[in-house]
Amino acid sequence: MTQPVPTLKLFGQPAQRGRWFLIPLGMLILLCLGTVYSWSIFRAPLAAELGLSTTASLLPYALALVFYALLMPITGAYLPRLGSRRLTVVGGLVVAAGYLGASMANSGLMLALCYGVIAGMGVGITYGIPMAVVAAWFPDRKGLAVGTTIIGFGLSPLITAPLANALMQATSVRTALQILGIAFGLIIILCAQGMRFPPTDWAQMLPQTHRSTGAAHYPPSLLRSRSFYALWSCYALGTFIGLSSIGISGAVAQEVIGLSPAVAAASVSFFALFNGLSRPLMGWLSDRWPPRYVGMAMFTCVLAASLIMTTATLGDVAPFLVAFALLWFCLGGWLAIAPTLTLRFFKPADYAKNYGVVFTAYGVGALLGTLVSGQVRDRLGSYSALFYLLAALAILGIVLAATFLKPEPQTSTGVE
Template sequence: MTDNSSSLLDRSRTVAGPGYNRWLVPPAALAIHLAIGQAYAFSVFNKPLGALISGDVDKPASDDWTPLQIGVTFSIAIVLLGLSAAVFGKWLERVGPRKAMLAASLCFGGGFLIGALGVHLHNLWLLYFGYGFVGGIGLGIGYISPVSTLIKWFPDRKGVATGMAIMGFGGGAMIGSPLANNLMNHFKASAPMGVAPTFIVMGLIYLVFMQFGVWTIRVPADDWKPAGYVPSTEHNDLITTANVSADNAIKTPQFWLLWVVLLCNVTAGIGVLETASPLIQETFSDSAMGPGKGVTAAAAAGFVGLLSLFNLLGRFFWSSASDKLGRKVAYAIYFGLGMVLYALIPTLGHNLQLTLFVAVACVIISMYGGGFATAPAYLSDLFGKYQVGAIHGRLLTAWSTAGVLGPLIVHYLSNSRKAQGLSGAAAYQTVFYTMAGLLVVGFIANIVVTAVNERYYEKGPVTIEPGAH
């Protein structure tokens, strides 16, 4: 097949020419991550989906879906995010980001449309298949598609580059949540709770919005490098100038240590995100603070929004800082400072120190986001940029695991304490102490990371396979 007959989707058609401005690439990445980041706002559908038959979120009918049944939808999506990122990572490196981004947009948008049919028919399995399975595949492919491309464009600023894209995923809920609420209110008169038409409109909006990223993404030529850039490992013996394939990377202890690092960081972060609203309301209630002085449901929603903002900002701030600090030092901060702050949360709640409580939670969540955004740069340091997208995809199975493990730990420990008659901060005390313990494990795993042994390096020069076949 010649270049003249190659498809517009082939990687060969996305290689940038001489003089291309690399700062045009981050907006393309953001278009994908801002869209798929809607997943963080799925909880906005929880109550409406649980009242499709009764029409009253406070009085669900016996045939309405339960909160647990609805919550499984999000869990499926997160599990499929990790699995699809792992399965399709090498395919992405071969065909290039344009084809992968298009596949992600079709799956993510299509997942909404299939989910809409499930809502309309009140078929839970169709909702699981649509938003959970198909949409989850879109999440996984979309999450990793821009990352390896950005690392190739910004070898001198890997943390800044990946932070810009993954920041978008953290901020997607800030767009998706009000969009969903406004659409459901608009369609409420024409469909049960307005959910099905909202799914349709959102699916189409995201499908179209993601096309900006699909058609504007560019990859650098294999021999391209920033003007004046000279790879250096002078200040960090973890950074390699060699390359390790995805298949060899998973044979190294470094990969599995980073898998544990991400698992601990994400599981602990979910501990805060899962409990944020009920924890602050139950801890700083009217009975504890005084009549009319407790945290209301609206104020708790504002607290959750504030955490989303710090999740977003932390992804860019901490990953950018890691360019100066080094990835290992950055994670040492996430875990070292994090374990202290997690252990402090119950005490601040017990002493009714609301302002400090909110401030500490915001710092914790900023480092949770930072851990996500720093991971691809850490992988590139250790394994090179050859198949970093595929390696990152396999690492994200830790996220899938944490997405199941985190809520299980939180619900089991908090419900056990509540069954003992404890409430407020006391009910969540073991949750936060357990998460602090997890951070100790992550801290140790990060500390023992060393440079990858040369026997895993690719021999001779490496090039990415062309997309045209």
């Protein structure tokens, strides 16, 4: 006999209402994890203290992104067996260990190991769990729910970077790392207590008007599905473009547009708002629009932004702000589109495992985007040439999305 929804409780409320508390819990976890993007706050003082070169001082951040991406598919595979709460606690402890280890590092190698490998692994272990839990509780609003949850990761630098800087000013960079490591570990462990999946028949327990109307048949194998390779390729292109743009925003502001360092820093905070706010919007649209239209819209924005920047010169502040707001918006958009389409294209019960594999596209895009943007600057002496490459990649993305980014024929919901 089907259990009535009101008898299932979550956070002391009927589950249909209580499930909304999972979103701010997930946002808080991801807010802690997103501090990995604030490495630039710690980099300069640690580099000066340890005598590190620019390349060596960037290694912890690069390794953090790589291990973050590597641990996602591993965690996804073990999540059903180990459970969401237990894995979230483990991830929180690993993140804390990475920050505490970094605070005691006496060499560049130890710093890279602690902040890059250990903290990066902690982020990778924990990152996908809140989204998997939220997606399971919201089969009727999965795009909006997941997109809203990951706002925490996108907006984290806006909150945690000033906090880290204030702690460093009041104490020292090492003490700041210790305080943040302990605080993040405790917050994640506490939030983990609410991270649990719904019963397997939860979707049927929802009122008829709130149930998902998606197809019941999905490709038997992720890696044999054309939709997977289309999504992976578009996601890799989107993250390549987005992360290479994010990495050079401040430098372009100063070198190409001629802004002061203070104004350049303020512009980056402005762009971060677009990166965060695009996530719930594009998650919501990914539930409602045909997938290929969502992908084409994102790459069209990139094309427009890149063309604007190919003609930008000293003093073109407004075009610069518009272009980079679009570029940051698109990166945030893909971080909501990819998990939503993973839920839409493939079996929702396997979401954690499937999205872990899809997320490897982020790691590839992050690594190649960072390397290529640096090589363009080193070889050509300016970032301006990079925007011609981004425009070409945007055109490629439009073609890929228009042609291939759609469900397999047997999974079609009538919206293609």
